[in-house]
Amino acid sequence: MFVERLWLTDFRSYVRADVPMTSGVTTFIGANGQGKTNLVEAVEYLSRLSSHRVRQDLPLIRMGTEQALVRGKVRAGHGDDRSLLLEIEINAHRANRARINRAPLPRTRDLLGVLRTVVFSPNDLDIVRGDPSDRRDFLDGLVITRWPRMAGVKADYERVLRQRNALLKSLSGRSASAGAEIGATLDIWDDQLATIGAELLSARLDTLTAVMPLASDAYREIAPVNDLAGADYRSSIDLDGLWRPPESTAGAEMARETAEDGEADIQPVDRARLTERFLEALAERRRDELVRGLTLVGPHRDDIPLSIGDLPARGYASHGESWSFALALRLASFQLLRRDGIEPVLVLDDVFSELDATRRDRLADCVIGADQVLVTAAVAQDVPAQLAGARFRVGGGEVRAEETATKPQQDEPPEVRSEVRPDEPPDEPPEEPNRTDGGADHNGDQAEVSGIGDSGTPRGGRDA
Ligand SMILES: Nc1ncnc2c1ncn2[C@@H]1O[C@H](COP(=O)(O)OP(=O)(O)O)[C@@H](O)[C@H]1O
Numbered sequence: 001m002f003v004e005r006l007w008l009t010d011f012r013s014y015v016r017a018d019v020p021m022t023s024g025v026t027t028f029i030g031a032n033g034q035g036k037t038n039l040v041e042a043v044e045y046l047s048r049l050s051s052h053r054v055r056q057d058l059p060l061i062r063m064g065t066e067q068a069l070v071r072g073k074v075r076a077g078h079g080d081d082r083s084l085l086l087e088i089e090i091n092a093h094r095a096n097r098a099r100i101n102r103a104p105l106p107r108t109r110d111l112l113g114v115l116r117t118v119v120f121s122p123n124d125l126d127i128v129r130g131d132p133s134d135r136r137d138f139l140d141g142l143v144i145t146r147w148p149r150m151a152g153v154k155a156d157y158e159r160v161l162r163q164r165n166a167l168l169k170s171l172s173g174r175s176a177s178a179g180a181e182i183g184a185t186l187d188i189w190d191d192q193l194a195t196i197g198a199e200l201l202s203a204r205l206d207t208l209t210a211v212m213p214l215a216s217d218a219y220r221e222i223a224p225v226n227d228l229a230g231a232d233y234r235s236s237i238d239l240d241g242l243w244r245p246p247e248s249t250a251g252a253e254m255a256r257e258t259a260e261d262g263e264a265d266i267q268p269v270d271r272a273r274l275t276e277r278f279l280e281a282l283a284e285r286r287r288d289e290l291v292r293g294l295t296l297v298g299p300h301r302d303d304i305p306l307s308i309g310d311l312p313a314r315g316y317a318s319h320g321e322s323w324s325f326a327l328a329l330r331l332a333s334f335q336l337l338r339r340d341g342i343e344p345v346l347v348l349d350d351v352f353s354e355l356d357a358t359r360r361d362r363l364a365d366c367v368i369g370a371d372q373v374l375v376t377a378a379v380a381q382d383v384p385a386q387l388a389g390a391r392f393r394v395g396g397g398e399v400r401a402e403e404t405a406t407k408p409q410q411d412e413p414p415e416v417r418s419e420v421r422p423d424e425p426p427d428e429p430p431e432e433p434n435r436t437d438g439g440a441d442h443n444g445d446q447a448e449v450s451g452i453g454d455s456g457t458p459r460g461g462r463d464a
């Protein structure tokens, strides 16, 4: 899939922008602070409803305005002219709203899964060097890109966690005489936390198992040495007998063979047993939890320690090794999605300036086959020659196609309005993009919008 055109209104530094894009490589060149990342961030937002730069939406709205609008026309693929018009309205003072082909969606979350992206950015170094939360975010991001309905599971988990924490806090001062009553109330919350948490945890473990062999391979390709890039999963729940880290070379080989055989991702983790273990851990820690007024068990506490060779990556890996590992994780994400039958758009935001010539070339070789690659760079020479494509200059609040570059084909723009109101009757778009009915990614009971160009539900769909 690829983004054929991107329209912005009051998004970040842009009053307005209208950027035609093609499949293949599109490069945005401009001095720092000119709005390159802002552009690709908009594409990322259409795909993930979040940005790799901020946790809050407010900075995405142009300063002094109340609403940002991002609109993208997404094509199913090269030689497949089905397309969808995606729109998201980011509001400062009320809920965001999304539309597909002008039809309002019940929840903005329903936009997830239509456009999939893998974003490489300098912040990726945090996956290797940062806090456990950075690694959890990486893994959850990949989980949600694979199975969009997991965004709902994650939101539910966070809600139950907040409520359970509030309850623990309110109970933490109470006397033991209220014990039975407290126990009964907490039991109800424990069940919910464990059921939803086990679903998130099993999705993480299955994804980690699937992605790590690919990441080890990618690391070997990028880094000049033969060290094994590995990962473990450190849980507050006992995983013994339920899951094993895909750490040894033999393990990686096995996983790869299984994957190549077209089998499902090794053995999916047994979610029922995971739920039991979760409940056992909660029972064990209940006293501590009551004292501290905090939920001490669950995927929100976990870490995914990364290693290179025999050493932990965090605190030991050099700058270059850390970079190679981060790139390898993103490349592996790309490959895993492809294996799932998804063709994501790749965004390489300002990564080439951070890499030496060898790593640049190797990265370029690995991404060149993607349906679409969006590259940003301050210095055009930093972008390897393989990635020649359409080129835009970004500066002075404008995005201009460079004359020397192949000019992307322009087609009739839909009327760009400064506002999208989902409560209005959807008007006829100038060119009626075809809705896809087949190839749906229906996981579970939620009304989910089918992605275009997907080959269907990824193996091991999370509604099993
Ligand atoms: N919400 C906003 N409103 C107005 N300007 C913004 C907003 N967010 C970021 N900017 C401006 O955008 C610029 C950064 O753009 P960015 O895309 O990160 O640059 P680069 O070309 O280096 O990638 C900064 O000058 C910043 O002040």
Ligand SMILES: [Mg+2]
Binding pocket: 033, 036, 037, 038, 349, 350, 376
């Ligand atoms: Mg930038």
